[in-house]
Amino acid sequence: MTEIRTPRLLLRRWQEDDLVPMSEIHADPEVMRWIADGSTRDLEQTADAIERWEEEWDDEGFGLFAVELLGSGELIGFTGLSVPDFLPEVLPAVEIGWRLGRPFWGQGYASEAAHAALEFALQDRGLDRVVSICQPGNRASENVMRKLGMTLQRETVHPAYAHALHVYEIDLTEYVG
Numbered sequence: 001m002t003e004i005r006t007p008r009l010l011l012r013r014w015q016e017d018d019l020v021p022m023s024e025i026h027a028d029p030e031v032m033r034w035i036a037d038g039s040t041r042d043l044e045q046t047a048d049a050i051e052r053w054e055e056e057w058d059d060e061g062f063g064l065f066a067v068e069l070l071g072s073g074e075l076i077g078f079t080g081l082s083v084p085d086f087l088p089e090v091l092p093a094v095e096i097g098w099r100l101g102r103p104f105w106g107q108g109y110a111s112e113a114a115h116a117a118l119e120f121a122l123q124d125r126g127l128d129r130v131v132s133i134c135q136p137g138n139r140a141s142e143n144v145m146r147k148l149g150m151t152l153q154r155e156t157v158h159p160a161y162a163h164a165l166h167v168y169e170i171d172l173t174e175y176v177g
Contacts, residue, residue, distance in 0.1 A: 011065035021075040025101040034138040079113035
């Protein structure tokens with residue numbers, strides 16, 4: 001089982017007990033504001049998502065990690081890697097992403113977890129390029145992308161929802177661990 005420890009976090013595979021706390025994160029309109037069409041997700045949709053995330057681990061050898069606080073064991077969201085099939089123009093690519101519950105914003109957890117996931121991508125999984133995609137105006141995510149050393153590579157439009165997207169990128173030659 002793949003696990004990564006950072007000073008404050010444990011990045012790990014998904015467990016049955018993660019469903020309810022992740023569905024609570026997905027039910028928060030502020031958390032979901034910048035995701036897809038901005039819709040919240042219910043328990044069943046969250047269960048389907050976790051199942052897809054676990055399948056990606058099996059199929060690709062990487063995926064989205066459940067992120068928990070080391071001190072309390074509380075699930076705070078996810079970070080990790082996925083194939084951005086929703087945006088064919090950037091393929092082939094692997095995307096790094098994150099989603100944390102609102103109580104955990106502004107404490108550096110997203111940057112800490114994303115840095116560990118990026119290191120996993122480039123050093124453990126041998127990827128030579130990673131992208132990250134967000135809507136313009138999502139300053140918090142763009143700040144994390146810049147902290148990771150990523151740079152804006154292109155502006156495009158979401159093919160399903162027709163809103164603008166920014167695509168950031170880093171390659172192994174630019175990575176400073």
